[in-house]
Amino acid sequence: MSDARLVSQSPDETRRLGQRLGAALRPGDVVLLAGELGAGKTVFVQGLARGLGFEGPVSSKSFVLLGEYAGRVKLYHADLYRLDTPEQAQDLALEEVCADGALAVEWPERAEYVLPQEHLWVQFQVTGENSRMLRLEARGERARDLLNSITQHLATRHRGV
Numbered sequence: 417m418s419d420a421r422l423v424s425q426s427p428d429e430t431r432r433l434g435q436r437l438g439a440a441l442r443p444g445d446v447v448l449l450a451g452e453l454g455a456g457k458t459v460f461v462q463g464l465a466r467g468l469g470f471e472g473p474v475s476s477k478s479f480v481l482l483g484e485y486a487g488r489v490k491l492y493h494a495d496l497y498r499l500d501t502p503e504q505a506q507d508l509a510l511e512e513v514c515a516d517g518a519l520a521v522e523w524p525e526r527a528e529y530v531l532p533q534e535h536l537w538v539q540f541q542v543t544g545e546n547s548r549m550l551r552l553e554a555r556g557e558r559a560r561d562l563l564n565s566i567t568q569h570l571a572t573r574h575r576g577v
Contacts, residue, residue, distance in 0.1 A: 418553065418560060419563070420567050421550070422567075423543075424456065430456045434459070434463020435463035436467060436566050437463070437467060437536075438491070440561075440562055440566070442489055443515070444515070445519070445558065446531065446534065447464065447521070447562075448537045448538065449461070449520060449521065451540030452542065454542070455540035455541070455542050469488040470485040470486060470491065474493070481494060481498070482508065482510075489518055490516060492518070494508065496521060499523075502528075502529060505527030536563060537553040537555060
């Protein structure tokens with residue numbers, strides 16, 4: 417499987433989807449999160465951090481650009497919304513900074529060419545006041561493993577196992 421579509425009916429459900437993915441993350445993994453303002457990207461990152469064992473607050477990084485959360489694996493959370501040029505993202509040297517942890521990037525389309533080629537792309541689409549459609553696309557073998565881990569878990573849960 418190289419892509420999947422998931423439906424979330426609430427912020428809590430979006431957070432749980434992120435938590436399930438976070439439980440599978442390991443150093444070097446990259447998750448790119450795209451979608452309009454308020455689509456649920458930061459809520460998803462909150463779940464990623466919980467899945468990695470981080471219990472503290474996780475907030476939007478719009479003004480800080482890069483946050484770090486220490487859990488089972490470090491989670492680096494970048495928000496590129498305020499960047500004016502892809503070169504500014506290149507100056508952040510995200511791959512080097514995040515070599516010892518997993519990386520989640522909001523607004524990756526602002527600097528896509530400077531981000532790792534292998535990643536799990538998550539596109540958020542607002543479908544209602546609280547509902548979202550998440551389209552996940554795996555780019556690379558490890559990203560396919562991550563995608564499979566979340567979709568297999570959901571399939572098992574829906575079968576009542």
